[in-house]
Amino acid sequence: MTDPIRRCPDHGFVTAPASGDPDCPECGADVERVLPGERRRRLSKFVSGALRHFPDEAGLELDDSGWADYAALEDAVVSKYEWADPQLLAAVVATDPKGRFEREGGRIRAAYGHSVDVTLGASENDAENEIPDRLYHGTDPDNLDSIHAEGLHSMNRQEVHLSGTPAEAREVGRRHTSSPVVLEIDASEMVADGHRISKRGAETYTADEVPPEYLDVREQEERD
Known part of the structure; x- marks a missing residue:
């Protein structure tokens, strides 16, 4: 409510x-x-x-x-x-x-979430907001095979959206499935390797993509 x-x-x-x-x-x-x-x-x-x-x-x-x-x-x-x-x-x-x-x-x-073509660029807060070592993404289990092979891509949005906690990622994932998988992203390694991650809004982070080598399954609920 x-x-x-x-x-x-x-x-x-x-x-x-x-x-x-x-x-x-x-x-x-x-x-x-x-x-x-x-x-x-x-x-x-x-x-x-x-x-x-x-x-x-x-x-x-x-x-x-x-x-x-x-x-x-x-x-x-x-x-x-x-x-x-x-x-x-x-x-x-x-x-x-x-x-x-x-x-x-x-x-x-x-601040984020566009499907129309815009270029947000680096966030004004990137210099002052430290990116957490780990970020999370909730998704449908049916997507796991392609994610393990190709990583996370923006699909119908301009950027990949990541969450700061497993609970937030789980909530996002439940918009698409009742039993989401929560993926853990090694954000510190991504940034060290030159991949951009920006903080957008209060609790959302964005990246152009997340290659498969930086992610793993954090938790997976059993389907009924």
Whole structure:
């Protein structure tokens, strides 16, 4: 269940579970509900899709690095949902738990996950964010043979997506199968050998590819 967005007088937009006391998780002050969880989920899904997969349909133009005009996105959101307004868009962008969006002044882009042709380049955080020695990837067991032979490739996305923990990788893998395999990637060796790995958002890492020599099966659930 998606948590609703609330607004604290001192801390701005915050999220808190729908059940329990509606207090700011930062200071405990009373907060005003801005957006219920279901509408937050719908709005976030639309914005992600518009910036990653269907900008033309949403009336957006992306530059080569994936940036779109923020005012144009506001217009797209208001046109899509009669209950939406610029304040709600700002709330969704500011509180996204996975850091899916990057906003700079009058422009915005998705931090990762594109199927449209953009070149994100190195992350601005690469110099300050140390890449973990091990990263993880959740996938369908039916893909194992090809992965062992060819490694991980971006498929319908621009980059391969990796997770910082086995639990996160397992959650991603369950979007595609009820019993995912979690692969462990030797990220330290990849970087030492000259392969680029970037941190994108709060808990996602990306690479152009992961050759098979850098990965192994971490855990595999038995199918029913």
